[in-house]
Amino acid sequence: MIKVMIADDQELIRESLKIVLSTHEDIDVVDTASDGFEVLKCLEKYVVDVILMDIRMPGLDGVMATKEVKAKYPNTKIIILTTFDDDDFVFSALRYGASGYLLKGVSMDELYKAIVTVNTGGAMINPDIATKVFSMFSKMQQNNYTIKVDEKDVETLSKPEWKVIQHVGYGLSNKEIAQKLFLSEGTVRNYLSSILSKLNLRDRTQLAIWAVESGLMTRTFDDE
Template structure:
């Protein structure tokens, strides 16, 4: 049973998500919160597995809330729910440890899939805005917030693994990677797990940032 906390300052959204998620046999909503401070209180009372986190909330926004929660509860997965004009907020939330970035207005099936994905240890970025997020990763690559990978770990990567990393750099989903490289989705998932272990990276988000920083696509193409 996946325990979910819903954080949104709009009552209608909180109620709607609560009804839908509680109707599922594999999920339960532990709490709902209207602002960041309330989120933290709820987490201390009932530690959830996944938080659906609105970005713009009163008293404390979703970015600051994400930072505080991940410092004390690193095991909690956080999915940021946002609109197109929230790019900078989401970039910082991902930097602080959020596992997902989803647009408000996605279908419930997509949102449920995202919850399951991050619960199982993967990152989830809405394909429609992956390119926009990666632009922020590019900016990050020019700054001091770099992700380091040891040269000897990079040398262990196979040709296929490099191709998969290049696809991640483009913002491709597992389904798209499978299609582009003529692999099954299960095989892609296994490859990604192996890649993360080899490079000692936390999740797909860190892999994408590192891929942009090191210009992996150029390396694969040459």
């Protein structure tokens, strides 16, 4: 059972999402919140696997709430859900540890799949803004937002692992990576686990940021 919290300042949206998501047998909406402060209070009472977090909320907004939640409850996954396609918000929320970013126009089926994906350690970026996110990651070095990885650890990566990292940088899911590289999803998961362990990175979001920062996205490994 995936325990979900919904944080949005509009009651209609909170209740609508709760009703729809509760129709799935593997999802339990444990609580709702109208701002970031309520999110933190709720987390004192409930163990939550995934939070659907609105960006623009009064008091403590979704970006700063994400930062606070990930600092205190690192195992809780966060999907940013908003109508605002805003560069700074996308950049900051992902930087603070959000695992996904979806526009509110997403279908309920896509939202459900995103929750399941994020709960199992994956990342989910709405296709409509994936290019924008990639562009922002590319500019991170100019803003001093970098992911530090020891060069000695980098040298331990195998060619197949480099290929997996590159596809993670492009925002592909495990299933998509498996199809691209003619591997099983289980093999891709094993590669990812090995890569994160070798590089001492927290999750695939950090891995994606590092892949872009390191210039990996322009390399062609088949020719090496």
